[in-house]
Amino acid sequence: MKVSVDPDRCYGSGECAYRAPSVFTEVDGFGTVLPGREQTGDEPEVREAAEHCPSQAIRLT
Numbered sequence: 001m002k003v004s005v006d007p008d009r010c011y012g013s014g015e016c017a018y019r020a021p022s023v024f025t026e027v028d029g030f031g032t033v034l035p036g037r038e039q040t041g042d043e044p045e046v047r048e049a050a051e052h053c054p055s056q057a058i059r060l061t
Ligand code: SF4
Pocket: 005, 009, 010, 011, 012, 013, 014, 015, 016, 017, 030, 031, 032, 052, 053, 054, 055, 056, 057, 058
């Protein structure tokens, strides 16, 4: 499953990088998926990060 961040919804809370630092990071104050980590949507910590994103910006497709 693919994971991505909708830049129009993210407001840079940092929650995703805190919960799953091997997948997410912050660039210019906004959450983003690390290069090469786009196919990690099935990992438990990624699902947890998506559930806790306060703006529902994390997409699992
Ligand atoms: S948890 Fe959501 S709002 Fe916060 S930085 Fe990550 S994608 Fe953006």
